Amino acid sequence: MTLALMIVLHRMVFPARSVDLSLLFRKEKSTLSVIFNEMIEKIYIKLYPALKFDYSLAMYCVGFIDGTFNKIARPIVEQEGAYNGHYAYTTSDHMMIPFRRQMADEQELAINKSMSAVRISVGHEFTHIRSLWAFLKYSQTQRSG
Template sequence: MLELLMVPAIIRTECGFVVGGRKALCVLLYRLAFPCRLKDMRLVLGLSESCICETFNWMLHFNGLQVGLRTFAEAVYNKGCPLTHCWAFIDGTVRGIARPIRNERFFYNGYKRKHAIKFQGVVTPDGLFVDLYGAEVGTRHDRYLLAQSALLEKLQTHMNSPSGHPYCLYGDPAYGQTDHIQCPFSASVNAPLTPAIRNFNKSMSQCRVTVEWGFKEMTSKWAFVDMKCQQKFLLSPVATQYKVATLLSNFHSCLNGGNQISQYFGVEPPTLEEYLKV
C-alpha cells in the first residue's frame, strides 16, 4: 500500500517532526479506526502526542490520497429495478459534531436534533464511493449540496451513452427529476398513484438503500469519524477526516474483494492497483 499511495519513505511535518512513511500510515489508520486518546497511541506507536497529531494531519492532506457505466446499469436492472440506465445511487448524510462555540444555529439540524455537517455521496454497484461532496453546515438542504457540488453539470457532460441516452443516478425526492437524476413518484404530484407506479417506487427503493449501507459501512470501519464528541469542526479538519476515511473504505473494499453492496449486486470492485490508476 505504501508504494501504491506513493507515501514518502520519510515525512517532515510543519513543526519539524521526522517520521518514517510506514509509521505515518499506521498513525493515520490507527487514529481513524477507533476513537482513542493520544496518550494511548503514544504507548503503541512510540511517538510523542504532538508528533502523532502533526503526523495525522500531514497524512490527511497528503496528495497521494486522491482518487463501466453499462456494467453498473445492467447490475441494477438485473436486481429488478425498472430503470435500464441507472448506474449509481445518490444520498446525503448528516454527521454529528461537537457543539460549536460560534455560529451554533447554522450547524443545528432540527430534523436530526443535533449539531451537524452534511455530505453528499454517490455509490456504485461495486460498493465504492465515486463522488463525495462536503462539508456543508447541518441546516443545508440536499438540493443545496447538489447545486454546490456541480455534480449535475458533470453528469450532463460525461454520463451519456454513445447514442446520447443519459445514464442516471437515483435518489430520494429531495433531488427532483432531471434527465440524469431520477427519484420516486410523489403522491402529492402524481396522485393517485397507480399500482404500476407503486411497484416502481418499491423496486427502486430496495436498491437505493444501498447508498445508506455505504455510509454505514464506512463509519463501522473508521469509528473515529462517527464519534460526535471528537468531531470539533472549528478546531480539527473534520471534513478532511471524513473524506479520507471514505477513501480508505474504498481501499478496504478493493483489497478484500468487495463489501455488502457489491455482493448484493454481484459486481466485483477493481483491485487496488486498478483503482489507483483511475
C-alpha cells in the first residue's frame, strides 16, 4: 500500500513521465498505470467530500483579457482561435483597450487608471491560480483541441 501511494504521489508531481517512473520503481509502465488508476479510485472513494473544489479559492473571473500572455503549445486545430494578434486588440462592443496617453484627456486618463487597478487584481489572481495548479506554467501542456 505504501509503494502504491508513493507511485501515485510521484506520478502527480509535474512533470512526470511514465518512463521515468518505470525506471524509478522498477515496474512496467502498464503495471504502474494499473496501480495508479486503482489508487486514485480508492482515494476518490475515501476522500470525495474533502476533494470537492472550493470555489471561494478562485476569487475573481480569471478570463479577463488584460494583455497577460500565457503561452500555449501550437494548437492542432483552429489555430486562429488562439492567435491574439500580439498587441492587435481593438475596441469593440465587448472589449475596451486603454486610451493612448499622448492623446487622452483627463476623463480618459481616469478610465485608464481605474482599468489599471482592475488589471493588477487580475494579475494577482493569475499568480494565485498558477500557484494552485503548477502544470499551468508548462506551455507544452497547454494545448487547445
